[in-house]
Amino acid sequence: MQVSTTLSIPINKIRDSADDWRNRLLGLNAVADCITAGSIRRWCDAIERIDLAISTCSIEEVLDFAAAQPDVEIVLARKEKRMLLRLNSGIPLQLWLDHPSNFGGLALAATGSINHFAHLQRLARANGYALKEDGELTHAGKSVACPTEEQIYREIGLPFITPELREDRGEIEAAQQGNLPELITREDLHADLHMHTNWSDGDNSIREMALAAIDLGHQVIAICDHSPLVCGRIYGKSINAGNYFQQKEEIQKIRGELGDKIRIVHGIEVDIRPDGTLDLEDEILQQFELVIASLHTAHDQPRETITDRLIQAIRHPCVKIIAHPSGRDLPGTGAEADWEQVFKAAVENSKVLEINSNPHHLDLNDRLARQAAEMGAKFSIDTDAHRASALVNLKYGVGIARKARLQKDAIITCLEKEDLLRFLNIDR
Ligand SMILES: [Zn+2]
Ligand SMILES: [Zn+2]
16 A cells, blocks of 8 residues: 655644544544554655554454544545545545554554565564564464564564664664664754744744743754845845844843843854855854855756855855755755765865754755765754744754764754854854
8 A cells, every 4th residue: 555655745734634643543442552653753854644553452443433534535445454545635644553462563564664674574584483564473373462663673683773763774783783873862952043033034033932942941042034135035025234233232132131041142044146155245244143054046056056056155254054955945855966075065164064954944854964974064953943833843853863863962953052152153
């Protein structure tokens, strides 16, 4: 039961829909447990459908309940323990069901990836077991009860492997050697260095963004509104150098009010123009505490031009972070560059690459972040929030960082306030 096209619906909307369905199913007495599985659980940046793994002794009853839900457009396929539906929103939903004694195997099969699961099947065979497509583990023809995933991994001689890593990209070998990486969590992050306010195209004021960030436990935030080119051309809002100085005064005032609760950094997201120059004069850029640079136009230039453009920005003395490096707007693919050259330039010039957690960007993605990490790059995980409620999107950047196996010491937003400000060369 495969529907393999990547959805153009933003990842946060798909996750919300998955949570909603999960809660509905958990509300049934017949359902003992239900988890979101598939590419969502693996924190993939491309999601083709929602997969839910359901632990129940009343499979028929749960299938009937699901098929009768008002947001179901059509039941595409119904089998003994599996059902594929399409929701009115256009999102395909696949339900995987089994008895609690086999929930571990079911969750494993429903989570995938196909390659990770196939590798486990080979290991199971080598250990005298059979791991069936639906996750049932058998030994000498008899079912082995495995209510948890941990138990299946244990039976075939492995420690638990976290879902983000399940792509068969070396994680099984690492697990066999006892070398699974320690992954960061949301609690390791103390800062968010990219967000917008109503000074450019954001919905909230600086104060509102700061208060929301305090609630999330952040020690440092950077207000990085857009430069004139992007404000004018894309959002039809005119902004000039004078406005940034007024903004600086407002930030200083709010800092006075909020005291030590949070350090608000006055930054800017300056556009990298099609010719590789920045959208503001150096004398103006020098007035900001933090300059992050990014592509917003001419993404379709040839690969060499994009590469030069990014490297020129990386070499600019005012720039500290390259935000959403490919400039992709999902489901678009963004600009094409020689990423090895770009990452090399970032490492050589001690510039930071962003992992943009905005569900429309998710940029760098986990593959490029991994490649950059192997070259010694540093990262900043930011939300690029355009409203206070979007500051929670940091979890998407955490998902990418975990999938990319980034270590804490490579992520500057994991630094405590003093160390981060020192790293960025910003006054206390
Ligand atoms: Zn941007
Ligand atoms: Zn931005």
